[in-house]
Amino acid sequence: MSSSTDSPTLTTETTQLSPQPDTETAKPTKKITLKSSDNQIFEVEESVAMEFATVKSFFEDSPSTDTVPLPNVTAKPLSQVIEFCKEQIKFKANPDEAQKKKYNAEFVTEKSDKDLVDMIPVANYLEIKDLLDVLNQAVADRIENKSVEYVRSFFGIDNDFTAEEEAALRREHAWAYEGVDED
């Protein structure tokens, strides 16, 4: 599975394993600048940015930069993803599974279909596993047992099957099935 496509890290292991901020709150928190594909600037705390595996490895590769360009990510889903990660940081400092579950559930229920659909590629690209889990489940719940047409419009997908291809597909399924049902 290629879910963890970390680029090779050049920095030493030790930086990677050092504990995250709450132990050193005395230090002024470092801000990191993220730039979306539509050129919007987001200033986030380092701890939040480090929730994004992609950003984290970017920094491990080139620690001196302070602006991370995100060419695949537009501003709106990015701002929502940041909002989610900020909350997760709080739960990391103060673990409360019930509250976290509640927050995660509310986070997705109040989002429109389009918001969810737009956030998934972002969470996937930034490699935020927890968020991706929450989003994938929410989207799956919304399309379960819905018609093909509904699903297409939900995701904004064009049907690229011709009528013949679709008919062939049905036959193929039937054949695959009949292969099982020999006796």
Next chain:
Amino acid sequence: MEERKWEDLEFDCLVNVLGRVGMESLLLDVPFVCKSWYEASLNPSCWKHLVFPQDLHTNWDVEDVTLIDKFEAYYEIRTCSEDAFIKFVVGRSHGSCTDLSLPSDCSKEVLNYIADECPALISLSLPADRILSSEYSLLILPTVIGKWEHLENLWLESSDCLVYIITKIALACSKFFWPECIICNHWGRTGIGNCHLSSKYKVPDSQGGTDGFEESSDNTARMQKPCTFRCTRLQRFYLW
């Protein structure tokens, strides 16, 4: 830079979503959305968690259209037996199925098939044999359970020969009684009053609390023979 489109979404991510939409959508709708979704729907990872509806085919209520009815209509298949349907769906997982919930009235043949084709199974849920059933197919459970090396959770609905089955499973799975077996029952303890288990096994009640299980004088069968099978991970056993 253009916004990335769903059609181009990374394959693994799409498969992850499709693995959560449920069996009916996965069978009947997902393949026809577009070509990349069709490709993704063939990926075994989409078929890891399989929850069959309780009533697959035969239904007292004629008004109700069952999943097999829809499957037949959709793919223009003349008749489709429950066994064949289960095998077809399970076959799609190509051995990667980890969670499986089977419908009522599973045949021995299906259980045997699953024992052979689902080596990665972690959770298995089995309903009772129907009252009118001609065979007690669950009776083969003790002989096939050893094939699921990774099995951790087992749900069983009461059956006429449940005590016998549990005793046999205890012999088949070395860890079944150890470190701590959890026995759950949706209706509290009522359904398992005669299961002959000793007090160290806890029975969570419907509120999730635990309650000591009554000592029985007849629990000698359980440890007489160490297991000869490989199912060493089974730790949770639920009755429902």
